[in-house]
Amino acid sequence: MKSSSRFYPLVLGGAALLAVLGLWLIISQMAGPKILPRPWSILEEIARLWRTPLSGRPLSGHIFFSLRRVLAAFGLAVLTGLPLGLALGWFPVFRKIVTPIFEIFRPIPPIAWIPIAILWLGVGEGSKIFICYVGAFIILVLNSLAGTLYVDRTLVNAARVFGANQKRLFLEVALPAALPAIFAGLQNGLSMAWMCVLAAELVGGREGVGFIIIQGMNMDRVDMIMAGMAVIGALGAIFAALLRVLEKTLCPYRKQLV
Amino acid sequence: MTPEPQTPDPAKRSNPAAKTPKAVKVLVRNLTKSFGSLLVLDNLNFVVYAGELLCLVGPTGCGKTTFLNCLTGFLPLTAGEILVDGQKASFKKGDLGFVFQESSTIPWLTVYDNVAFGLKIKKTPPEVIKERVERILTVVGLNPFKDLYPRELSASLDQRVALAREFATQPNLLLMDEPYGQLDIKLRYYLEDELRRIQEREGTTVAFVTHNIEEAVYLADRILVLTQKPATIKEEVIVTLPRPRRFDDPSFVAIRDQVTAAIQWW
Numbered sequence: 001m002k003s004s005s006r007f008y009p010l011v012l013g014g015a016a017l018l019a020v021l022g023l024w025l026i027i028s029q030m031a032g033p034k035i036l037p038r039p040w041s042i043l044e045e046i047a048r049l050w051r052t053p054l055s056g057r058p059l060s061g062h063i064f065f066s067l068r069r070v071l072a073a074f075g076l077a078v079l080t081g082l083p084l085g086l087a088l089g090w091f092p093v094f095r096k097i098v099t100p101i102f103e104i105f106r107p108i109p110p111i112a113w114i115p116i117a118i119l120w121l122g123v124g125e126g127s128k129i130f131i132c133y134v135g136a137f138i139i140l141v142l143n144s145l146a147g148t149l150y151v152d153r154t155l156v157n158a159a160r161v162f163g164a165n166q167k168r169l170f171l172e173v174a175l176p177a178a179l180p181a182i183f184a185g186l187q188n189g190l191s192m193a194w195m196c197v198l199a200a201e202l203v204g205g206r207e208g209v210g211f212i213i214i215q216g217m218n219m220d221r222v223d224m225i226m227a228g229m230a231v232i233g234a235l236g237a238i239f240a241a242l243l244r245v246l247e248k249t250l251c252p253y254r255k256q257l258v
Numbered sequence: 259m260t261p262e263p264q265t266p267d268p269a270k271r272s273n274p275a276a277k278t279p280k281a282v283k284v285l286v287r288n289l290t291k292s293f294g295s296l297l298v299l300d301n302l303n304f305v306v307y308a309g310e311l312l313c314l315v316g317p318t319g320c321g322k323t324t325f326l327n328c329l330t331g332f333l334p335l336t337a338g339e340i341l342v343d344g345q346k347a348s349f350k351k352g353d354l355g356f357v358f359q360e361s362s363t364i365p366w367l368t369v370y371d372n373v374a375f376g377l378k379i380k381k382t383p384p385e386v387i388k389e390r391v392e393r394i395l396t397v398v399g400l401n402p403f404k405d406l407y408p409r410e411l412s413a414s415l416d417q418r419v420a421l422a423r424e425f426a427t428q429p430n431l432l433l434m435d436e437p438y439g440q441l442d443i444k445l446r447y448y449l450e451d452e453l454r455r456i457q458e459r460e461g462t463t464v465a466f467v468t469h470n471i472e473e474a475v476y477l478a479d480r481i482l483v484l485t486q487k488p489a490t491i492k493e494e495v496i497v498t499l500p501r502p503r504r505f506d507d508p509s510f511v512a513i514r515d516q517v518t519a520a521i522q523w524w
Contacts, residue, residue: 158362158420161330162379162427163352172379176366253366253407 037223045227054215055206063231065207069125069200070193073132077189081140082182088141089148089178090170102141110135110192111199118204128200128208135196136189143185147178180254183247187240194236209235280307283431283463284329284347288338291321291328292488298324300488301338306431311457311464313474315517316484322467323359325489326433329465330354342431352380355429355462357437363408363419370395370404372419376427394426397456414445418452425456432457434466438473450477454501471521475514476503483520493520 021039028036037045049059057065088095088102113134117127151174159173201210209228216224247254284306291299298321306312316322327333329340331348340347342354355376363372373394377387395401398418408416417437424432434453438446454477457464468474474481481495495517503510 154358154360154362155364157332158356158358158364159375159379160332161349161352161354161356162376163350164379168379172375173364176364179366251366253368253409 041223042226045223066209069128070197073129074136074193076133077136077140081137082144085141085144086148089145110196123204131200132193132196135192139189140185143181147181148174151177283308285341290337292336297488300490309461310479313478313481314467315474318469320484320487321489326435353430355424355432357434359436361416368405369419373422373426390426394422398422432462432464436468471517
């Protein structure tokens with residue numbers, strides 16, 4: 001009984017996946033492979049892109065470009081957004097000063113920055129990294145701010161009764177308490193960076209996974225578009241999994257939750 | 259420093275165990291606390307003797323928690339003073355212990371590290387931390403759970419961890435704010451016995467706030483009954499019943515009824 005209940009979700013999930021695959025095949029059969037290619041032709045297309053260069057680069061080269069943009073932007077966002085968010089959450093005066101400024105920029109979607117980024121930074125790497133940075137930065141700030149702002153007051157008071165000063169309170173209570181929120185921010189910020197890199201590559205550029213997708217559209221090749229989409233999805237999933245591993249290592253007490 | 263002429267020195271008001279005069283641990287003089295126009299504590303005068311377990315009993319919302327927050331120095335006093343060992347009370351000195359009404363265990367620390375937390379904040383040498391934590395874990399019977407995280411514990415175990423954490427720092431004065439209010443009755447008796455056992459063993463002075471009259475009679479050396487807000491001290495009840503106390507003992511019931519009568523504000 002015990003083992004069957006453990007495999008039950010696996011069976012359900014597998015059945016659902018098979019059902020989607022079946023539906024896909026049926027629609028593809030009815031609409032024709034030009035509108036919706038069969039699942040395996042997408043794998044074939046990925047293999048073809050891996051071997052045959054597109055615009056002078058194989059798939060690995062395009063992945064490299066997208067990856068570099070995302071990681072550069074994400075790294076910058078972590079280095080700047082995380083400390084800013086933590087400081088906003090921890091220092092009430094700082095929060096009161098900065099919040100109005102931040103609130104002006106917060107609701108602007110990162111993609112709205114594309115034209116201005118291109119005018120300011122050109123069509124090269126700078127503007128693309130900038131757009132991804134804006135997207136990830138705002139999410140990281142908001143999450144680390146919420147994490148430190150909503151620390152359980154009882155925990156803070158418990159540490160204060162022991163005579164903890166501000167520095168110890170921050171390092172021993174606020175920061176570890178904020179870690180789950182920070183990790184949620186890292187996950188969302190990274191997805192946002194992937195979203196933005198696609199948008200940036202769709203608008204301009206001759207390399208990157210977004211470029212493959214836009215080329216697929218120009219060449220009326222749905223399999224190529226979907227191959228690009230699948231690659232982006234896989235990359236996003238890999239990085240999300242890496243972050244989860246990191247979270248499990250840093251927050252062992254949440255092991256059953258993550 | 260000199261009290262107002264109309265206020266009698268609270269230290270002289272009573273002397274419980276009567277046999278030997280006890281040292282005054284906490285001296286509360288003319289303590290008044292208001293939030294804006296809302297007067298919460300109205301000119302409280304009393305003492306806590308060294309090594310005693312004092313229960314403060316009063317109706318819910320009468321200002322018991324406010325009093326404890328004044329004692330720790332979290333809240334500034336409107337008037338009067340609170341002296342611990344003759345000095346102004348403040349959490350900044352770090353010799354207080356506080357057991358909160360709600361769970362205050364640190365979720366990301368194991369039971370062992372939770373108990374060590376206060377000692378670490380106080381920069382106690384590692385070998386002393388190890389010795390004290392291991393001793394107190396044994397005393398409260400938490401050894402089998404020392405590697406678990408708080409969310410893996412029941413509510414009563416969780417509150418025991420919080421209690422052990424305070425005792426590990428050997429506080430000068432331990433404040434308890436309805437610590438067992440969330441627990442069912444059986445666990446409460448168990449933890450009350452445990453508190454009493456450790457308190458006697460460590461010689462800790464405890465100020466225990468509760469709205470549960472039976473709990474107060476069971477635990478206390480002395481009970482102060484507070485009135486409805488603005489709180490003043492309505493009655494002092496000295497409990498000299500032998501321990502372990504029994505809830506069905508006629509003299510226990512008599513004291514319980516006396517406190518109940520005093521607390522009735524309707």
